[in-house]
Amino acid sequence: MTDGRARGPFRFEVLAVDGATSARRGRMETSRGVVQTPAFMPVGTQATVKTLLPQEVRATGAQIILANTYHLMLRPGLETLVAAGGLHRFMGWDGPILTDSGGFQIFSLASNARVREHGVAFRSHIDGSRRELTPETAVGLQLGWGSDIVMALDHLVGLPAEFASVRDATERTHRWLTRCVDAFADAGGEQRAALFGICQGGMDPDLRRESAAAISAAAVAGSAIGGLSVGEPKPVMAEMLEIVAEILPVDKPRYLMGVGSPEDLWMGVARGVDLFDCVLPTRLARNAALFTPEGRVNIKQRRFAELHAPLDPDCDCDTCTRFSAAYLHHLFRAGEVLGLRLASVHNLRFLANQIEVIRRAIEQSSFVSAQASFLDCYRPVVRADDA
Amino acid sequence: MTDGRARGPFRFEVLAVDGATSARRGRMETSRGVVQTPAFMPVGTQATVKTLLPQEVRATGAQIILANTYHLMLRPGLETLVAAGGLHRFMGWDGPILTDSGGFQIFSLASNARVREHGVAFRSHIDGSRRELTPETAVGLQLGWGSDIVMALDHLVGLPAEFASVRDATERTHRWLTRCVDAFADAGGEQRAALFGICQGGMDPDLRRESAAAISAAAVAGSAIGGLSVGEPKPVMAEMLEIVAEILPVDKPRYLMGVGSPEDLWMGVARGVDLFDCVLPTRLARNAALFTPEGRVNIKQRRFAELHAPLDPDCDCDTCTRFSAAYLHHLFRAGEVLGLRLASVHNLRFLANQIEVIRRAIEQSSFVSAQASFLDCYRPVVRADDA
Numbered sequence: 092m093t094d095g096r097a098r099g100p101f102r103f104e105v106l107a108v109d110g111a112t113s114a115r116r117g118r119m120e121t122s123r124g125v126v127q128t129p130a131f132m133p134v135g136t137q138a139t140v141k142t143l144l145p146q147e148v149r150a151t152g153a154q155i156i157l158a159n160t161y162h163l164m165l166r167p168g169l170e171t172l173v174a175a176g177g178l179h180r181f182m183g184w185d186g187p188i189l190t191d192s193g194g195f196q197i198f199s200l201a202s203n204a205r206v207r208e209h210g211v212a213f214r215s216h217i218d219g220s221r222r223e224l225t226p227e228t229a230v231g232l233q234l235g236w237g238s239d240i241v242m243a244l245d246h247l248v249g250l251p252a253e254f255a256s257v258r259d260a261t262e263r264t265h266r267w268l269t270r271c272v273d274a275f276a277d278a279g280g281e282q283r284a285a286l287f288g289i290c291q292g293g294m295d296p297d298l299r300r301e302s303a304a305a306i307s308a309a310a311v312a313g314s315a316i317g318g319l320s321v322g323e324p325k326p327v328m329a330e331m332l333e334i335v336a337e338i339l340p341v342d343k344p345r346y347l348m349g350v351g352s353p354e355d356l357w358m359g360v361a362r363g364v365d366l367f368d369c370v371l372p373t374r375l376a377r378n379a380a381l382f383t384p385e386g387r388v389n390i391k392q393r394r395f396a397e398l399h400a401p402l403d404p405d406c407d408c409d410t411c412t413r414f415s416a417a418y419l420h421h422l423f424r425a426g427e428v429l430g431l432r433l434a435s436v437h438n439l440r441f442l443a444n445q446i447e448v449i450r451r452a453i454e455q456s457s458f459v460s461a462q463a464s465f466l467d468c469y470r471p472v473v474r475a476d477d478a
Numbered sequence: 479m480t481d482g483r484a485r486g487p488f489r490f491e492v493l494a495v496d497g498a499t500s501a502r503r504g505r506m507e508t509s510r511g512v513v514q515t516p517a518f519m520p521v522g523t524q525a526t527v528k529t530l531l532p533q534e535v536r537a538t539g540a541q542i543i544l545a546n547t548y549h550l551m552l553r554p555g556l557e558t559l560v561a562a563g564g565l566h567r568f569m570g571w572d573g574p575i576l577t578d579s580g581g582f583q584i585f586s587l588a589s590n591a592r593v594r595e596h597g598v599a600f601r602s603h604i605d606g607s608r609r610e611l612t613p614e615t616a617v618g619l620q621l622g623w624g625s626d627i628v629m630a631l632d633h634l635v636g637l638p639a640e641f642a643s644v645r646d647a648t649e650r651t652h653r654w655l656t657r658c659v660d661a662f663a664d665a666g667g668e669q670r671a672a673l674f675g676i677c678q679g680g681m682d683p684d685l686r687r688e689s690a691a692a693i694s695a696a697a698v699a700g701s702a703i704g705g706l707s708v709g710e711p712k713p714v715m716a717e718m719l720e721i722v723a724e725i726l727p728v729d730k731p732r733y734l735m736g737v738g739s740p741e742d743l744w745m746g747v748a749r750g751v752d753l754f755d756c757v758l759p760t761r762l763a764r765n766a767a768l769f770t771p772e773g774r775v776n777i778k779q780r781r782f783a784e785l786h787a788p789l790d791p792d793c794d795c796d797t798c799t800r801f802s803a804a805y806l807h808h809l810f811r812a813g814e815v816l817g818l819r820l821a822s823v824h825n826l827r828f829l830a831n832q833i834e835v836i837r838r839a840i841e842q843s844s845f846v847s848a849q850a851s852f853l854d855c856y857r858p859v860v861r862a863d864d865a
Contacts, residue, residue, distance in 0.1 A: 138808065142815040167783070167808045174804075175786050181805055396554070399562050417561075418568055421525065421554045428529040428815055 101240075101285035101312050103344045109458040113336055113363035116453040119344055121187040121239040122283050123179070124154070128344060128365040129449055131351055131442045132157045132189060133373065137166070138182040140439075141373050142432045145184040150409060151436060152443030155187040155239075157368040160232055161196035165215050165222070169235050177237035189240035189368070191348070192229045192271075192289070195317070198247065206246055208263070226270035230286070234278050240313070241280065243271035245289040247318045257293035264291045265305040272310050285312035287346060293318060294327055296334050303338035314339045315346040316364075320355070329358055336363040353382060353445050354471040357462045360449050372442050376434035379423045382441035386470035390434065395420040408440035488627075488672035488699050490731045496845040500723055500750035503840040506731055508574040508626040509670050510566070513541045515731060515752040516836055518738055518829045519576060520760065524549045525569040527826075528760050529819045532571040537796060538823060539830030542574040542626075544755040547619055548583035552602050552609070556622050564624035576627035576755070578735070579616045579676070582634060582704070593633055595650070613657035617673070621665050627700070628667065630658035632676040634705045644680035651678045652692040659697050672699035674733060680705060681714055683721050690725035701726045702733040703751075707742070716745055723750040740769060740832050741858040744849045747836050759829050763821035766810045769828035773857035777821065782807040795827035 100122035107116040117128040133140045133148055136159045140148045148156060158178065163169075167181075175181035178188060194211070197204050201213035201222075210225030229244040244267050246260040268288045275286045288306035292298035306314050316335055319328045332347070339345055344365040350356075351369025359367060372382070379391045383403050388395075390402070398416035406412075410419070410433040422430030445465075452461035487509035494503040504515040520527045520535055523546045527535045535543060545565065550556075554568075562568035565575060581598070584591050588600035588609075597612030616631040631654050633647040655675045662673045675693035679685035693701050703722055706715045719734070726732055731752040737743075738756025746754060759769070766778045770790050775782075777789070785803035793799075797806070797820040809817030832852070839848035 137812040137814055138805075139812075139814050139816045142819075144816065144819075162812075166812055167804070171784060171804060171808070174784060175802065181802070181808075183800055183805075397558060397561060413570055415562065415568070417554070417558060418525075418570075421558070421568075425524040425526075425549075425553055427524055427526050428818060429526045429531065431815060432529075432531075432819075 100283065101281075103313070103342065105341065107454050109453050110456050111459045112361040114360045114449070114453045114458045115363060115365060116450055117344065117365055119365070121155070121285065123185065123187045123239050126154045126187060126366075127450060129356070129360045129446055129453075130154055130366055131356065131446050132366065132368040133439050134159075134368055134370045135182065135184070135188075136370070137162045138178060140435075141377065142428070142435050143439075145182065147409070147432075147436060148184070148439065149186065151439035152447065153186075153439065155189060156184060157189045157191065158238075159196055160190050160193035160229060160242075161200065161224075163190070163236065164193060164224070164232050165217055169232050172236040179237055187239040188237075189287075189346075189366075190233045190236075190238040190242060192233075192242040192244040193224050194229075194245045195247065195349070197224060198249065206260075206263070208266070210244070211246075226267040227274040230271050230274040230278065230280065234275070234280050234284060237283075239284055241275065241284050241286045242315060243268045243286060243288050243311070245291055245317055247291055247321075248293070250294075250322045252293055254295065257291075257295060258298055261291045261293070261298050261302050264289065265302065268306060268309050268311075276310070287311055287313035287315045287344075289315040289317040289348070290335050290339070291318045292331075292335075294323055294331060296331075299331050299334045300338060303335040307338055307340050311343070313344040313346060313366075315348050317348045319347065320350045325355075325358070329362065332359065332362040332364070339363075351442065352471065353442065353469060354466070356442065356445055356449065357465060360453075361458070361462065372438035373435045376438045377431045379430075379434065381419075381434055382438050384468050387472055390416065390419050390430075391423045392420075402437070403441075406437065406440065406444070408437045410434070410437040410440075487670065488668075490700070490729065492728065494841050496748075496840050497843050498846045499748040501747045501836070501840050501845045502750060502752060503837055504731065504752055506752070508542070508672065510572065510574045510626050511541070513574060513753075514837060516743070516747045516833055516840075517541055517753055518743065518833050519544045519753065519755040520826050521546075521755055521757045522569065522571070522575075523757070524553070525565060527822075528764065529815070529822050530826075532569065534796070534819075534823060535571070535826065536573065538826035539834065540573075540826065542576060543571060544576045544578065545625075546583055547577050547580035547616060547629075548587065548611075550577070550623065551580060551611070551619050552604055556619055559623035566624055574626040575624075576674075576733075576753075577620045577623075577625040577629060579620075579629040579631040580611050581616075581632045582736070584611060585634065585636065593647075593650070595653070597631075598633075613654040614661040617658050617661040617665065617667065621662070621667050621671060624670075626671055628662065628671050628673050629702060630655045630673060630675050630698070632678055632704055634678055634708075635680070637681075637709045639680055641682065644678075644682060645685060648678045648680070648685050648689050651676065652689065655693060655696050655698075663697070674698055674700035674702045674731075676702040676704040676735070677722050677726070678705045679718075679722075681710055681718060683718075686718050686721045687725060690722040694725055694727050698730070700731040700733060700753075702735055704735045706734065707737045712742075712745070716749065719746065719749040719751070726750075738829065739858065740829065740856060741853070743829065743832055743836065744852060747840075748845070748849065759825035760822045763825045764818045766817075766821065768806075768821055769825050771855050774859055777803065777806050777817075778810045779807075789824070790828075793824065793827065793831070795824045797821070797824040797827075
């Protein structure tokens with residue numbers, strides 16, 4: 092099915108396209124509210140966007156958040172989330188939530204992950220208990236706790252990888268997608284959520300094309316692009332994106348998984364991406380790295396000790412409007428938790444502001460010049476060692 | 479001077495006294511607002527009440543906070559605080575701030591503390607640098623960054639202590655108080671702040687009486703009781719309090735330093751105490767211990783995993799009104815910072831609620847029965863090992 096018909100509560104509509112690039116300005120409707128795209132989704136791994144309250148996340152401009160199935164299935168577990176009245180109620184976030192399928196984190200966090208055709212067996216990183224995730228249980232968990240966007244289970248292999256193992260994993264991902272689509276339909280998922288498929292294929296152009304075609308042909312509401320930003324050079328990521336963007340249906344949202352540096356938002360949007368998620372803004376914040384229009388800075392540096400003014404005078408976040416860089420510097424030097432909060436608020440607001448600038452630029456057909464203005468000023472980190 | 483005349487911006491007035499105990503209901507006016515007493519002061523050691531924003535501290539019902547001179551003098555230091563426009567502006571708290579003198583923490587945190595008549599020499603616990611605190615510099619620091627209530631430098635000795643060393647320290651405290659009074663007057667301190675003296679004397683009744691008399695005779699606006707809650711049995715603390723309460727001027731506020739468990743608030747108020755401070759509520763919170771009307775509970779216990787209701791259904795704090803015990807349990811099990819915040823809010827609100835109950839009980843001459851109701855239900859922790 093590639094008819095792109097909206098199903099159940101989920102709708103997606105492209106409102107404007109940039110003339111010079113593939114950038115799109117869209118509107119995604121979910122069971123729990125509208126998301127203007129392009130959008131950045133803050134990550135709430137364990138049913139909390141680290142250090143912040145839901146209303147604080149909302150105040151940064153976030154419209155939708157992401158939570159991780161791998162973490163939630165282990166702790167607190169589906170049973171607790173159902174008894175709580177669902178994930179939204181448990182954590183106090185009433186906007187849309189997208190959950191990943193758990194696949195990525197099984198391969199990065201769990202021990203003894205063993206992939207069979209049936210699914211993945213692994214041991215919990217918390218207590219070593221034996222667990223299993225299959226296409227059917229991945230969908231069941233996400234629907235069970237009430238995710239608004241459900242991701243299909245995928246199989247990805249880390250870099251470096253041999254062609255044969257990438258091909259195997261990619262083809263398995265496609266077979267698993269079929270099972271996810273069936274499980275989603277059997278559970279009546281479309282009445283309350285949307286299912287997205289995930290394109291894999293490593294860094295191989297042909298496998299990427301094949302995978303993009305496979306998820307384009309599936310009865311899913313959105314297309315995710317997985318297996319990128321895993322250590323490959325940035326031009327390779329851009330190339331893979333361009334390859335799949337040509338194939339993916341234009342009337343479904345495109346979600347680039349795990350990507351979210353300021354410069355990558357521009358890069359991705361230019362290639363037709365609508366949705367992003369990344370732990371980067373909150374993880375950097377906890378490591379004292381804050382975004383500014385000139386690039387990241389480490390707030391613990393001596394030069395901020397006597398800066399009795401906002402870190403970024405043009406920033407409208409709740410941190411910059413109320414506290415000085417000197418105070419942030421002090422909190423980080425003193426190891427105070429409040430510093431992690433204030434930095435997280437700032438970094439999330441910084442990305443939301445970038446996305447708002449991007450949305451306006453597409454509407455005004457000035458994306459290319461807006462991107463140039465951004466890049467003139469912003470100095471990206473070349474080695475993403477703290478990312 | 480024991481005339482009790484209000485000076486400068488500082489006023490204290492006893493509004494009501496309990497018939498059956500020494501409990502008093504008062505009103506303390508500072509340069510930055512009114513404090514209804516009895517009052518509990520949350521501790522903001524390093525220019526932040528740990529994990530919380532100023533408005534969150536305020537929302538728990540706090541009217542005044544405490545900050546620590548020892549910490550602030552080392553980091554960020556007086557110069558930075560002055561350049562920031564003062565401590566209040568630096569940390570974003572516009573209500574009154576009481577700062578301790580630094581003495582207590584020099585003896586507990588610094589290394590190589592050496593007391594001479596001139597002052598205390600010590601090494602910073604942060605970088606090992608040589609520092610000194612004298613009665614004059616203690617007052618100068620506190621006035622310099624804009625404290626509303628300035629504590630005189632005291633000398634206390636830990637338990638167990640020989641009589642001679644307690645006597646020496648107590649007498650030195652009195653001589654230092656005279657120097658603090660002079661330094662405060664020379665700096666025109668009364669125009670913007672109030673100076674409190676500190677009663678020492680260890681667990682010796684005669685030394686306590688002597689010390690209470692000495693600070694009663696000094697030109698200070700308030701009387702602090704130091705050197706208690708340092709490991710002595712609770713009945714000994716109560717006895718010492720009773721001894722000094724008989725001597726301290728009734729028209730000045732009485733501040734019991736470092737005491738703040740729910741049961742000790744009642745105990746202290748019954749003996750005429752107006753002000754309390756303690757790290758207990760916020761420290762316990764960070765260790766997963768939450769106050770309930772029945773006593774402290776550890777939120778990580780299994781029994782809370784499926785409690786999909788507020789921890790304390792009668793609590794009006796921002797945590798209990800929005801999140802379940804099960805969510806708090808999850809956050810602590812998962813090691814999430816948000817748990818520390820939510821628990822801190824709850825514990826501070828719990829103490830503020832206790833104090834509000836206490837104030838009403840004094841106004842209604844029902845303190846004794848209110849205390850009995852509290853103690854009927856609340857089971858104190860006998861070994862304060864996590865306090």
